[in-house]
Amino acid sequence: MTETQEPLAVLLLPGRLEDFEFAAHARDLLAIPRVVALEPPRGRGPAAMREAVSAMQARRLRFPGEPRVLVLYRPRQYPLARALLGVYVAAELWYVPPDPAVFRTAADRSDDELARTRAGQVLIASPDGDPRADNEPLRSRLTELGVISPHPFVPGVRLAPSRSTPDIDDGIPRLGWGHRPGSGRRQFS
Numbered sequence: 001m002t003e004t005q006e007p008l009a010v011l012l013l014p015g016r017l018e019d020f021e022f023a024a025h026a027r028d029l030l031a032i033p034r035v036v037a038l039e040p041p042r043g044r045g046p047a048a049m050r051e052a053v054s055a056m057q058a059r060r061l062r063f064p065g066e067p068r069v070l071v072l073y074r075p076r077q078y079p080l081a082r083a084l085l086g087v088y089v090a091a092e093l094w095y096v097p098p099d100p101a102v103f104r105t106a107a108d109r110s111d112d113e114l115a116r117t118r119a120g121q122v123l124i125a126s127p128d129g130d131p132r133a134d135n136e137p138l139r140s141r142l143t144e145l146g147v148i149s150p151h152p153f154v155p156g157v158r159l160a161p162s163r164s165t166p167d168i169d170d171g172i173p174r175l176g177w178g179h180r181p182g183s184g185r186r187q188f189s
Helices: 023-030 047-060 075-087 106-118 136-145
Strands: 007-012 035-038 066-072 092-095 177-179 186-188
Touching: 007 023, 007 075, 023 035, 047 075, 066 075, 066 136, 075 106, 092 106, 092 136
Parallel strands: 007 035, 007 066, 066 092
Antiparallel strands: 177 186
16 A cells, blocks of 8 residues: 655745744744644855755755645745756745845846746735735645645654454554453553
C-alpha cells in the first residue's frame, strides 16, 4: 500500500518573517496548518553559484508532506522556486511581486519577469492591505488542492480512511480500544 503525502503550501520568504513588509500576508497563510515557510540562509553565496546552490537545496529539503503550492515573494528566491518545481512537478507557483523599487540588480528584474511568466497566478498584495482579502484567491485554490482541509494534519503521512472491519491488519498503526488476550478487560491500545 502506498502512502500519499499530506499536501502542503510552502512560502519562500526573502528574509526573516519579522523583517518582511508582507509579514501580515505571510502570517495569515501560516495560520493554516499545512502551510510552512522557508527563510533564506543568512549568508549569501556568489551570484554565479545561485542556480547550483538552489538545485542542491531543493533536492536536500525534506518537508512534512508534498508541496502543492509554492508562494514566492521576491524574485531573488526564484531560482530556488524553479528548482523545487523540478523536484515537485505537481506543485504550482504563485507570485506576490514586490514594489519594483526593491529590485537591486538586473538579475532581480530578470527573475521577476521569469517568475511572472512561470507563475500560475500573480497575487497583488499591499503591505497596508487586508491580508485575508488579499489571500482569498490563494485560499480558494488551497482548499481545492486539499491544503486547507477539515482533517487533522499528521506530518509525513496521510491518514487512511477508517475501515468497517478494524481487525484487518494492513500495516497501518491504529489507536483505539482493544481486547488484551487473557486479561478479561478491554483497554486502550
